[in-house]
Amino acid sequence: MTHDLRLVLPALATWLTAATTIALPPLAVHAVAAVTLLTALPLLTRAPATPHNPTPPPLSAGAVGAGVAGGRRGAVGRRRLVGVVLVCAAASAAGVGLRATAVSTGPVRDLARNGGFATAEAVVTGDPRAKPGGGRQVIILRARAEAVPGAEVRVPVLLIASDPGWLRLVPSQRVRLHGRFVTPEGADLLAAVVIVRGPPAVLGPPSRTQRAAEHVRARLRAAVARLPPDQRGVLPGMVVGDTSGLDPGLAEDFRAAGLTHLMVVSGANLAIVIGAVLGLCRLLGLGRRRAPPVAVLAVLAFVVVARPEPSVLRATVMGLIGLLALVTGRQRQGVPALAAAVLILVLIDPALARSYAFVLSVLATAGLLVLAPPWRERLARRLPGPLADALAVAAAAQVAVSPVLVMLSGEIGVVAVFANLLAAPAVAPATLLGALATAVAPFSLPLAQAIVWPAGLAVGWIIRVARTAAALPYATIPWRGGGLGATTLLLAAVAALLILRSRRLRVLAAAAMTGILAAVVIMRATAPGWPPPGWQLVACDVGQGDALALSTAPGQAVVVDTGPDPALVDRCLRRLDVEQVPLLILTHPHADHVGGTSGVRNGRAVQEILTTSRTSGREARLAPGIPIRHANAGQQWRIGDLTLSVLSPHPGPALSPGDDGAAINNASVVVVARRPGFSAMLAGDIEEEAQRALATTVPHVHVLKVPHHGARSQDRAFLAAARASVSLISVGEDNDYGHPSPATLKLLQDLGTRVHRTDREGDIAITRTRTGIAVVPRG
Known part of the structure; x- marks a missing residue:
């Protein structure tokens, strides 16, 4: 299959010019535009001179004339192409320059x-x-x-x-x-x-338009309100890009499974809208010229409801170009339509040139247009047609966007192709029925509720695929992020292509992969795995925040703080097979300690919450319906063979919202956990003042959760009194606070305690051994 590539170079020139000139001063951008335009004008207006050759050619005059004419036309065509590319670059630079001037002055x-x-x-x-x-x-x-x-x-x-x-x-x-x-x-x-x-x-x-759009979105949310929570969060996202009800933990599962694109309105949604409208017009007897304007109005209404996000804009322009081709009777070709969409959109909004969402959308579409057809043809030789189609589409889109995804996340999604393959049969029914419910909901909510019920079943299957794929071992594998990561991935892809083209290299690669796979299987079979059997305490790697789990029984744990992100703590507890939380301790109401509370509750029964008595209000909103108790020094809790003793805070007046962060940190719940052969002190974010007040009452423990992520404000007497052999620091990699402080690390080293950090080791488990306790990092 051949593609018309005439618009590709102008589109790339427009895109690259905008992306590079945005970073330049306005005067420099205007200079680039002027120089580029002046270079282009001679190429578009001057024809190449015909060389004079006094020696008669040995061929016939007709043959020579045809050859000269053909060469002249080719030279003119190349000059004009270069001129058009330069004009597009000049227009792009001029657009950036005008906007840069507007925002940099005034x-x-x-x-x-x-x-x-x-x-x-x-x-x-x-x-x-x-x-x-x-x-x-x-x-x-x-x-x-x-x-x-x-x-x-x-x-x-x-x-x-x-x-x-x-x-x-x-x-x-x-x-x-x-x-x-x-x-x-x-x-x-x-x-x-x-x-x-x-x-x-x-x-x-x-505005009236936005009020109408918000009304439609609100009616869709009302229509899905009776669906299970996960389904009512996902379906509006698939249909109109409304992810306001999506659980963050589920969003992380979609990301790990490579299904995030389903939460973004794309060309698939618009194709459904256009196809449905054109089909309805055909049933009503509208001709080929009267149906497209109706479809254009439907597309514009859809864009308003879905919001003009980068993927929506790209898909909209492509759809409108396709409708124009339908009206004029010209054959529609995908690559020119994509190139035209890029060119038009970047000229209208140069900021799109640096939008990762726009890049991913364009690359995914390019993969479907360029890679999918030949792959489908090859796969169809050995697989049934529908399966070959689905596999080619999923693989092409994933391969096309992988370099950018690696650059952003530092991970490669191993299961993404297969997850998309499994989810594909349910995507069209969910989107089509959801779009129909969106159109019906403003007029008849009961009818829309009836329509979304089967759509919810299809969405339920997609959710199950996402959760299952995300939970698989090595669903994602680490890779270097940034530009270097994207480059190495492309080089690896080139190497893989060369291997696939050579029979000898395929045999060698297959032998090497078989050996590596056998070694991995043997290592997995003989290694103790993670979490280690009989784990007592796990410090979850939740970035810049705290989230810890104390084992109380198989499938059960006390959770102390929840980190800033529901998805991260949810995944950690899932790795630990924690299904029940008899007690959730929220040491103090800062987001890096309570922001992930919904992730703890995701599919788990939380029986009770213990929080500081010195602050109030927010915990009830984080976990409605769960009993909340306030912690005070001297309280004790016993769950199984685990005893929890509260050291702080002492009773006192509640802090007001205007109190500074240090006052709230010092009001943290400090708890000591004990069972035979194991003890730990979890100190929240208490700072030097509160530590000094507790120094004389601190018991000896095996493990100390260092307060406030290892910040500089530590009291030596407090840390020394614990006599902990292991100190855990829960901290985010390259955080903005400089945690942990080098002074604190030096102090802990002087006290003879072993320091373990989640930013370097990932989840950290503490387990008992015959000779004491052992530390088993996951990373």
Whole structure:
């Protein structure tokens, strides 16, 4: 199969120019545009000179004339192609230069350079997104600043807020905000980043279009409300990209299984919309020329509801180009349509050139267009047609996006192709029925609820595939991240291609792989595995945060803190086969200790929560319906043969929301866990002041969970009194806080304790042996 590649080079030139010039000063970008355009003009206007040759050619005049004419046409064509490529590059640079000039000058950028506080008015342009960070929830959304003190403006800004009120905003709403303006870091077409204080002051409702879109999304959420929790979180994401109800733990399973693309509205969704509308038009008797305009209106309505994300925009432009081909009667070809979509979109919005979502979308589509057809043809020789189609599509898309995924995550998804193959039969029914329910829900909620029930069954199968695939050993394998990781993966792919083309190399590679596989199987069969039998305590690797598990019985554990991310603690507990949590201890209400609470509850029965008596309110919202008790010094709990004794906090007045982080840290629950042959002290985030108050009451223990991730604020007497042979530091790799402090590591070394860190060793298990305790890292 041949592809029309004439638009590929102009599209690549447009894309690469935008991606590289965004990082340059505006004056330099304008210079690039001018020089490129001046270089292109002669190539487009001047024909190549015909060489003069006085010697008669030995061939016939007709043959020579044809050859000269053909060579002349070829030279002209190549010159014009280079000229068109340069013109596209010039247009791309000019677009970047105009936007860079707009955002790098004016009152908003002046405020940012001075780091000043100001009250401004802005229009929200993107959906708010929440993520944990810095001990609290961080809400990020894009907006367009329209008024600052003394001036009216119209420039893009990025808002970073913490008040939950920002999550309720809808694109096109105008708000008043107060915050500190700072200069954006890195290459981005933003006038400023605004660190917002307090809630938004809403100045008006969304536009009619956005109100209608939000109404449709809300009605879809209402239609799926009766489905099981996982299904009602996934189905809106598959249909309109609404992942607001998606459990973070399940989202992580989708990522590990290579199914995240199902949560992003893509060309598949639009193909279903276009196909359904065209089919309905055919049933109604509309001709070939009257049906496409109806499909265009349906596509535009779908884009508004699904939000103009990069993948949606790319798929929309391709779909509209295809409809244009249908109207004009010209044959539609995928590669030119993709190239045209890239060219048009990057010229309209140069920031897309640096959007990883846009890159992944384009690469996946290119894989389906270029790699899938020949692979399907080869596979069809040995496999049934439908199976060959599904396998070729899944493999082509995964291969195309793998370099970028490795660059971002530092992992290779081993099971992604097979997970996509298993999920594929359920994707079309789930998406088609979900789209139908979306269209029906604004008019008849009962009918939409009936439609989403079979869609939920299809989604349930996809969820089961994601969970099963993510739980498999080596579902993902580590690989170097960044550009070097992507390069080495491409080199490995080239080597694999060379091996597949040579029979001798295939035999050698098969022998080597067989030997490696045999060695792995033998090692797995003879190694003790992880977690080790009889584990007592596990410090889960949850990044910059704390999450620990104390074994109380097979399948049961006390959990102390939950880390910042539900997915990470959920996966750790799943590796430990923990199904019941008789007691969940939340030492204090900072996000790096309580943000993952929903992950602990994911499929597990949590019977009771113990938390600090000095702060209040948030724990009930994190775990509604679960009894909560406040910890005070002197309390004891006994679960099986495990005894838990509370050392701190002492009774006292509740802290107010205005108290600083140190006061909240010092109010942490400090608990000592004991059973025959094992003891540990888990000290939350208490700092030097609280440690000093406890130093005279600290018992001797085998294991100490070092307070506050090994921060500098440690009391030597407190650490020395524990006499722990093992010290655990739960800390995130390359964190922004400098944890653990070199001074703390030196202090622990001087006290003769062995230090183990989750950022270097992964999950860390403590187990009993005949001679004492042993440390078994997972990493």
